[in-house]
Ligand SMILES: Nc1ncnc2c1ncn2[C@@H]1O[C@H](COP(=O)(O)OP(=O)(O)OP(=O)(O)O)[C@@H](O)[C@H]1O
């Protein structure tokens with residue numbers, strides 16, 4: 001049996017709408033992501049289990065992981081023997097943690113290993129992005145590549161091999177708080193402006209290029225000082241109950257920045273110390289999340305998708 005884990009991720013990472021994303025590893029060792037197990041079987045079989053399985057359509061043909069299996073058999077490995085594919089759906093749907101990307105990445109990575117197809121990194125990323133585009137209302141790589149490769153990734157069609165890893169300050173902590181309700185990615189994309197002004201486009205390019213260069217030259221504090229989202233956050237914040245209050249409160253508790261993870265509603269902070277991260281997590285647990293929500297203090301997951 002092949003069993004593959006794919007981690008949750010923060011899309012956009014504030015400064016890089018659709019172009020920057022980071023994989024998350026809770027410091028308490030929780031595996032915050034989906035797991036896909038593939039084993040030989042008499043006929044192709046699909047099982048969806050895990051905490052959030054009941055939130056997905058009961059019809060297998062509507063599950064992205066099953067759709068990936070069908071596509072893989074038809075277009076990549078027609079001679080692959082029959083398999084039982086189990087998706088352990090551990091990430092909430094519409095969370096802003098790259099839930100659909102997690103299922104897609106774990107499934108293709110597991111099938112590639114099982115069938116020994118040895119697809120190249122770019123081939124796999126393109127396959128994965130095709131499926132992410134089906135559900136999210138836009139082709140973007142900022143959950144796919146960090147989830148697959150780990151770390152912080154600058155990513156997109158213009159980037160050689162689709163992705164370049166960026167360094168971060170090893171001392172940073174990331175608090176990720178899922179408030180316990182869903183926000184559909186396609187809906188959260190539909191509220192964004194269809195066009196940017198020349199001024200906004202130039203500022204976005206400056207901010208992302210400066211942020212990437214500052215990280216690459218280890219000027220981490222200066223990178224943090226320009227880490228803000230002027231592209232999506234102003235339009236999405238009204239869709240996320242409690243976000244504005246959290247954005248006001250958390251800097252006083254030590255958050256260097258507070259922004260939306262991916263399309264939301266998960267909120268994330270960057271903190272320079274564990275004590276600050278703990279204070280932010282405590283506030284978020286008391287003021288931002290409901291009974292279905294959760295909060296994790298994280299580092300980046302530098303391993304990305306891996307066999308368990
Ligand atoms: N295995 C799967 N994982 C996640 N979503 C799935 C899966 N299979 C089918 N879907 C459907 O895809 C859609 C995913 O919606 P959406 O893009 O908003 O969620 P998401 O990927 O979880 O969001 P985010 O990237 O913000 O975490 C939902 O309608 C969901 O029912």
Ligand SMILES: N[C@@H](CCO)C(=O)O
Pocket residue numbers: 011012017018019096097098136140142143185188189232261262263264
């Ligand atoms: N970059 C995407 C991420 C979706 O998780 C967006 O913000 O819509």
